[in-house]
Amino acid sequence: MRISIVIPLHNESPNISPLLEAIRNAGIGDDYEVVLVDDGSTDDTVAQVKLHADDHTKLVVLAKNFGQTTAMMAGIDAAEGDYIVTMDGDLQNDPSDIPIMLDKLETEQWDVVAGIRQNRQDGFLLRKLPSKWANWLIRKLTGVHMKDYGCTLKVFKKNIAKNLGLYGDLHRFIPVLVQMQGGRMVEMEVKHHARQFGQSKYGLGRTTKVLSDLLLMVFFQKYLQRPMHIFGLIGLLSFAVGGMINIYLLILKLMGQDIWGRPILILGVTLVLAGIQFLIFGVLAEVLVRIYFESQGKKTYYVREIFHQGSSTAPHSQAVS
Template identity: 35%
Template sequence: MDISVVIPLLNEQDSLKELHDWIVKVMQSNHFSYEIIFIDDGSTDDSWKVISNLATKNNNVKGIRFLKNFGKSQALHAGFDKAQGNVVITMDADLQDNPDEIPELYNMIVNERFDLVSGWKKKRYDSVVTKNMPSKLFNWAARKTSGVKLHDFNCGLKAYHSNVVKNIDVNGEMHRYIPVLSKNAGFTKIGEKIVKHQARKYGVTKFGMNRFLHGFLDLITIWFISRFGKRPMHLFGALGVLMFLIGLGFALYLGIDKLYLNKTGRLITERPQFYIALSTMVIGTQFFVAGFLGEIVLRSRQDKKRYLIKDELNL
């Protein structure tokens, strides 16, 4: 199979048929073999009913329905797990991503040998204050922290070689950082393509300003995981030893001063250095123990399913 189109969605009943027809038109005109995988992330409208009708009429349409809303990352994970195409395309269900971009994205993966190609919505139709400016700040921070030189980490329109989606673990809210996860996994040929952005036609956006706060927190998380995820003792142990040595240095100073230099007979507990020494040694010990426990957890953890599927279609 040439292409799997993975589409996570939440309450997008009005756009699904139009999106489906548009994708099918692109696939047929380019003679691609394909599948469209809709992942209903706990919709409360008639989205699943629409997907069921489309799957009845078109065997290339497949559906996954979550028991409740588990989040976009979990939806993408489920779609990646089921995808059978050599190239996997992800896109949003709100018609803001243009299916006409699919053939060129496909060619960049197959002919130009990219592992991943991310869309760049250079010209946007979103609010400048609530989306464009925060998004630019977020993308700047992501580039500086991760070393992946993309202009638009948040763009839902991306293309992947199948090896990529089968070998990365998208969890939590890490869907924004799939290019970083791919780079950390060894898939380093990452490209970018300017794509058309379209104004939302139906419904309202499901994302508010809080997604940027979550995005920055996730950025810190992925930076930590990429550098210390497999060796937490290297961070916490080093901090613990440093703090402990600082405290030990103060303690030695107090001891020497008490024995040889202090002429006033002042008690050690009356001096501020005593509390600095005590605090830093306790904190240092806690850091070291945290690193040690992190190593134990890392070696004993078992994978746990992060979502529950209620229904599947054509899978």
């Protein structure tokens, strides 16, 4: 199988027929599969898929609504293609962009080609403005400079997609996860259409989720393999400040002043105790990291290629750094 197109679905019944027809007419040849993942739809999405499916269609029905990230990972796990494409099922992504993206990936030797929604057909206040702000914040905190983190349309090499490690709502941070693997990534403009049927699953309510997931991604990106560097730093600073406050109060006490009941005394003791706790957290986190990697045989590095004279072999399975 050359190409697997992974599409999470949640209550997209009216979009199924035109979506599959658009993929058939996208010019991607015959060596492909469409992996549709039903994420707990409450309408007749599953029935519509079965009605309009052909030999290229694979349907994965999840037991309940797990969310887009989990549905996407379930589709990637079920995909058999050498190249894996992710896209939305709401007809806003255009399958005709896939051959162009795939050609760019192959000819220029990228690991991932991500879409930038050209002339984005969404509302400004509820969709475009929050997206622009989120894109800017993610770029600043992660150092991964992508113009459009929210575009689902992406083409991956199989080994990259299979090792993304998607959990929770981390599909928004796929570029960061790719960067953590050492993957080479580029963006290109793709078409974007207005939604014709159904309602958008996105809104301002996702803002807090994005912010909390962003903090998690920054930790994973910078401190996953060395958590003591963050917990130890905070612990040492807290302990040092608290220690200096307590030494200052001790000097005042030796000079005969009454220090009991002063707020600064409570602050000093609290900072010392907090510093000790952070240092303990750092040690425990270091132990957990070693359990995580060593118990599962995971590696802390990514091998792109192994070369021998007369042959060059890319590994079939990779570990997320």
